Amino acid sequence: MNDRQFKHIRCTINSRAVDAMVDVRASLTELLRGEFALTSVKHGCDVGECGACTVLIDGEPFNSCIYLAVWADGKDITTVDGLAEPDGSLSPLQQAFVDEGAIQCGFCTPGLILTAQSLINRGEPLSDEELRRELAGHLCRCTGYENIFKAVRRALDESLGKKG
Amino acid sequence: MGYTGKRMPRVDAKDKAAGRAKYAADLCVRDALVAKVLHAERAHALVRSINTDRARQAEGVEAVFTCFDVPKYYFPTAGHPWSTDPEHQDVADRLLLTDHVRFWGDDIAVVVARDELSAVKALRELEVEYEDLPFVLDAQAAMEPGAPQLHEAFPGNVLGHSSIRRGDLEAAIREPGLIRVEGWYDTPTVQHCHIENHNCWAYMEGGRVTVVTSTQIPHIVRRIVGQALGRPWGDVRIIKPYIGGGFGNKQDALYEPLCAWLTTMLGGRPVRIECTREETFHCNRVRHAIRSHIISWVRPDGSFAARKLECWSNQGGYASHGHGIAAKGMNAFPQIYPCDNLECDAWTVFTNLPPAGAMRGYGIPQATFAGEAHIDDVARAIGMSPLELRRKIAMPKGYRDDFSGNVNWSDSFRACMEAGAKATDFERRFAELSKPQTGNIRRGVGMALYWYNTGVWPISLESSSCRMVLNQDGSVQVFTGETEIGQGCDTVYAQMTADAVGIPFESVHVVTVQDTDTTPYGSGAYASRQTYVGGFAIDNTGKILRGKILDYAAKLTKLPAGQLGLREGFIENDRGERLMSLAELATEALYSMEDSRHITAEATAQIKSNAYSFGCSFAEVEVDLRLCRIRVTRLMNVHDCGKLINPQLAEAQVHGGMSMGMGYALSEQLRFDEKTGRPLNGNLLDYKLLTFTDHPRLEALFCENAEPTSPFGTKALGEPPACPPAPAIRNAVLQATGIAFGAIPMTPEKLFRALEEGGGSDV
Ligand code: FES
Ligand code: FES
Numbered sequence: 001m002n003d004r005q006f007k008h009i010r011c012t013i014n015s016r017a018v019d020a021m022v023d024v025r026a027s028l029t030e031l032l033r034g035e036f037a038l039t040s041v042k043h044g045c046d047v048g049e050c051g052a053c054t055v056l057i058d059g060e061p062f063n064s065c066i067y068l069a070v071w072a073d074g075k076d077i078t079t080v081d082g083l084a085e086p087d088g089s090l091s092p093l094q095q096a097f098v099d100e101g102a103i104q105c106g107f108c109t110p111g112l113i114l115t116a117q118s119l120i121n122r123g124e125p126l127s128d129e130e131l132r133r134e135l136a137g138h139l140c141r142c143t144g145y146e147n148i149f150k151a152v153r154r155a156l157d158e159s160l161g162k163k164g
Numbered sequence: 165m166g167y168t169g170k171r172m173p174r175v176d177a178k179d180k181a182a183g184r185a186k187y188a189a190d191l192c193v194r195d196a197l198v199a200k201v202l203h204a205e206r207a208h209a210l211v212r213s214i215n216t217d218r219a220r221q222a223e224g225v226e227a228v229f230t231c232f233d234v235p236k237y238y239f240p241t242a243g244h245p246w247s248t249d250p251e252h253q254d255v256a257d258r259l260l261l262t263d264h265v266r267f268w269g270d271d272i273a274v275v276v277a278r279d280e281l282s283a284v285k286a287l288r289e290l291e292v293e294y295e296d297l298p299f300v301l302d303a304q305a306a307m308e309p310g311a312p313q314l315h316e317a318f319p320g321n322v323l324g325h326s327s328i329r330r331g332d333l334e335a336a337i338r339e340p341g342l343i344r345v346e347g348w349y350d351t352p353t354v355q356h357c358h359i360e361n362h363n364c365w366a367y368m369e370g371g372r373v374t375v376v377t378s379t380q381i382p383h384i385v386r387r388i389v390g391q392a393l394g395r396p397w398g399d400v401r402i403i404k405p406y407i408g409g410g411f412g413n414k415q416d417a418l419y420e421p422l423c424a425w426l427t428t429m430l431g432g433r434p435v436r437i438e439c440t441r442e443e444t445f446h447c448n449r450v451r452h453a454i455r456s457h458i459i460s461w462v463r464p465d466g467s468f469a470a471r472k473l474e475c476w477s478n479q480g481g482y483a484s485h486g487h488g489i490a491a492k493g494m495n496a497f498p499q500i501y502p503c504d505n506l507e508c509d510a511w512t513v514f515t516n517l518p519p520a521g522a523m524r525g526y527g528i529p530q531a532t533f534a535g536e537a538h539i540d541d542v543a544r545a546i547g548m549s550p551l552e553l554r555r556k557i558a559m560p561k562g563y564r565d566d567f568s569g570n571v572n573w574s575d576s577f578r579a580c581m582e583a584g585a586k587a588t589d590f591e592r593r594f595a596e597l598s599k600p601q602t603g604n605i606r607r608g609v610g611m612a613l614y615w616y617n618t619g620v621w622p623i624s625l626e627s628s629s630c631r632m633v634l635n636q637d638g639s640v641q642v643f644t645g646e647t648e649i650g651q652g653c654d655t656v657y658a659q660m661t662a663d664a665v666g667i668p669f670e671s672v673h674v675v676t677v678q679d680t681d682t683t684p685y686g687s688g689a690y691a692s693r694q695t696y697v698g699g700f701a702i703d704n705t706g707k708i709l710r711g712k713i714l715d716y717a718a719k720l721t722k723l724p725a726g727q728l729g730l731r732e733g734f735i736e737n738d739r740g741e742r743l744m745s746l747a748e749l750a751t752e753a754l755y756s757m758e759d760s761r762h763i764t765a766e767a768t769a770q771i772k773s774n775a776y777s778f779g780c781s782f783a784e785v786e787v788d789l790r791l792c793r794i795r796v797t798r799l800m801n802v803h804d805c806g807k808l809i810n811p812q813l814a815e816a817q818v819h820g821g822m823s824m825g826m827g828y829a830l831s832e833q834l835r836f837d838e839k840t841g842r843p844l845n846g847n848l849l850d851y852k853l854l855t856f857t858d859h860p861r862l863e864a865l866f867c868e869n870a871e872p873t874s875p876f877g878t879k880a881l882g883e884p885p886a887c888p889p890a891p892a893i894r895n896a897v898l899q900a901t902g903i904a905f906g907a908i909p910m911t912p913e914k915l916f917r918a919l920e921e922g923g924g925s926d927v
Pocket of ligand 1: 042043044045046047048049050051052053054063064065066
């Protein structure tokens with residue numbers, strides 16, 4: 001018995017308009033990794049517990065593993081690949097991760113950077129405690145979160161400083 | 165030296181920040197078949213039969229194999245270098261699939277399908293008939309007469325027993341005036357929880373098997389795959405790209421042997437196995453739960469007349485790393501606080517739990533929890549401050565361990581203790597908080613020391629190899645068998661190479677991917693060995709390469725090689741004047757019509773030494789008596805890991821270990837149903853990893869006493885940070901509440917029970 005059903009969707013991925021035939025059962029993680037070879041979208045649990053698969057959908061962070069690919073129709077999706085400049089130079093947030101030693105195995109990194117970027121885009125100041133709460137959906141086993149916190153704090157403050 | 169000792173940027177950070185770094189699954193070919201393993205739903209049973217008819221006919225299924233189909237080559241899985249002495253070889257107790265189920269989740273069949281969903285659906289069509297056997301989950305219970313037996317070769321379920329006898333305990337304890345302090349200390353089963361689950365994929369090429377895998381130990385996995393398949397080891401090629409953490413779980417052969425076998429059964433087509441998070445929890449490896457019983461006979465001045473330790477290590481269903489873990493923990497006991505009269509025993513016991521293997525610290529987090537909780541119990545019993553007691557009894561400078569040959573060259577324990585005590589104002593805080601406290605929030609400070617050593621000599625082989633290849637532009641490729649797993653070894657190797665050869669940091673290209681076809685032998689990431697052992701290999705190889713370069717420079721400049729130097733990529737004369745760039749030399753050397761040379765170097769360093777690596781933790785906690793919540797408000801680790809090669813990376817490594825230690829203290833525990841042996845919380849929702857909001861700022865300090873046996877002055881740092889936080893937090897809770905926890909994690913539930921039982925009455 002063949003129970004496969006497909007649906008045609010159109011969306012924007014990293015500022016590029018694309019379309020795809022998607023298996024209605026597929027997650028957005030599978031679509032991005034499989035169809036578009038965006039392997040920066042990691043996965044550590046596939047059920048919304050670790051945050052590794054986070055992408056921005058219309059600017060908001062979502063766990064793409066529990067977001068159906070068909071829901072992406074009409075949406076604007078950003079993966080970490082979309083943050084660097086076209087010449088490959090890193091965004092200020094990405095650079096802060098590098099400078100602050102916030103990266104070890106790197107597996108949690110893309111997801112964390114995207115959530116942090118959404119906070120920066122919001123443009124609101126956050127206390128340390130608020131910032132920790134905003135990032136708490138991401139698990140990292142390597143860093144104790146210490147240098148990640150420093151990197152995001154710095155990038156957020158710098159972006160607010162620039163705007164202010 | 166130029167680059168070692170500096171905060172050089174991680175060589176892989178940019179690619180990882182940009183999302184370009186490739187991990188095993190990212191490299192998998194799109195047409196790979198997907199294999200899914202059927203895990204037994206019994207803690208102990210024999211598989212009578214498996215009906216595969218319906219599964220074979222399911223849509224998308226290519227093949228089904230059961231425990232009755234696999235070759236009978238028993239293999240060991242532990243990530244140890246092979247021993248050519250049969251007496252010292254790891255226990256070969258695994259088959260690719262088994263008909264004797266020894267834990268809930270054991271591998272009994274496998275479905276290979278065109279896609280994951282088809283494979284998962286077909287698994288449900290397999291019908292298994294079991295013959296149930298009685299099971300046992302507790303290590304001490306498994307040693308009782310009449311307990312269920314797991315392995316024929318190990319009657320009584322005892323995989324290993326070792327002991328230490330020193331002096332005369334019976335006579336020593338008759339000394340008048342001794343205070344006897346006794347305690348039981350339990351550590352839980354926990355899992356590594358690297359964020360990337362183990363995964364691998366395999367294919368055949370030229371009649372040989374290649375496995376691309378998320379492992380810490382590619383060369384060792386190659387040997388194990390060879391053993392499991394009954395193939396010559398040279399027939400197997402292992403490729404290890406970036407991995408998303410390992411912490412010891414990936415220091416075992418996990419699903420590489422099965423994956424390799426499947427591709428051989430499917431005409432060499434690519435097959436992938438990707439563990440789910442649940443499989444990572446239940447079907448990979450866990451940390452040994454160890455129960456310790458300690459009795460100390462103490463003089464009123466704090467010195468020990470005699471001590472006794474017994475510990476029982478829960479091995480789970482298969483040997484994996486086995487008794488090495490409990491033995492290492494036991495061996496620390498008489499060293500950290502030397503005592504003339506000792507009796508120590510450690511047993512490693514098979515039970516029907518998931519197999520326990522290596523995990524960051526290798527027995528030392530367990531031993532440190534028991535040993536350091538006990539030291540605070542002793543301090544209380546004799547009314548001495550925990551800092552004062554440790555100052556008095558910790559291993560003295562100059563101590564030498566006969567077995568390993570380790571020498572405590574500097575007074576590491578006291579140096580670290582004093583630095584940490586000063587930075588946290590421990591003595592004042594301790595005195596302040598020792599006064600009676602009132603109210604709902606109680607505070608306490610605590611500390612703990614830890615003992616560690618570097619690498620595995622003299623228990624196992626320690627060797628590491630390196631190859632360097634000079635490019636025409638004066639840059640150098642570095643190949644080692646040692647693996648980057650997130651800890652930053654590629655970066656420190658680049659720093660070491662730059663200094664050893666005499667070239668700029670940017671001119672070093674560390675080849676991060678290990679490919680056993682091209683990478684020289686190295687045992688891999690474990691035992692906190694790589695900076696130490698790999699350092700010898702890099703130093704040796706760098707010197708050979710430098711010698712060859714200067715040799716060619718002598719020919720070109722017509723000056724004796726002894727008068728030439730190489731610094732920052734330039735050939736210099738003995739007055740420090742630059743004569744030519746290394747790029748010019750390298751280009752000339754390669755393309756010379758008269759004397760063409762491809763300048764390369766290779767060396768193997770075998771190390772017959774080991775090095776102590778000591779330190780401590782200081783913790784401060786707030787205990788909310790009504791909510792039964794323990795909050796760590798300050799945590800500091802102090803390490804003497806020798807010279808730091810890269811202070812930023814070292815600090816980051818310490819933070820990660822501290823975090824793991826905090827989770828061990830407060831929240832992490834894999835639970836099993838007593839009635840069935842079924843795991844209860846094998847997912848990241850119910851297994852409580854700490855998050856951003858649970859952490860205080862993590863503080864790391866270092867006392868850099870250069871290790872004299874190491875070319876770069878380094879010793880272990882990878883694992884040590886995870887060892888002391890849990891007992892330091894436990895001891896802080898003791899001060900805050902008067903409750904002497906004998907088991908971690910100190911969950912709200914356990915705190916509630918302890919308070920109900922009247923704990924904390926003395927505060
Ligand atoms: S993979 Fe999506 S949250 Fe873990
Ligand atoms: S850096 Fe490894 S999980 Fe975060």
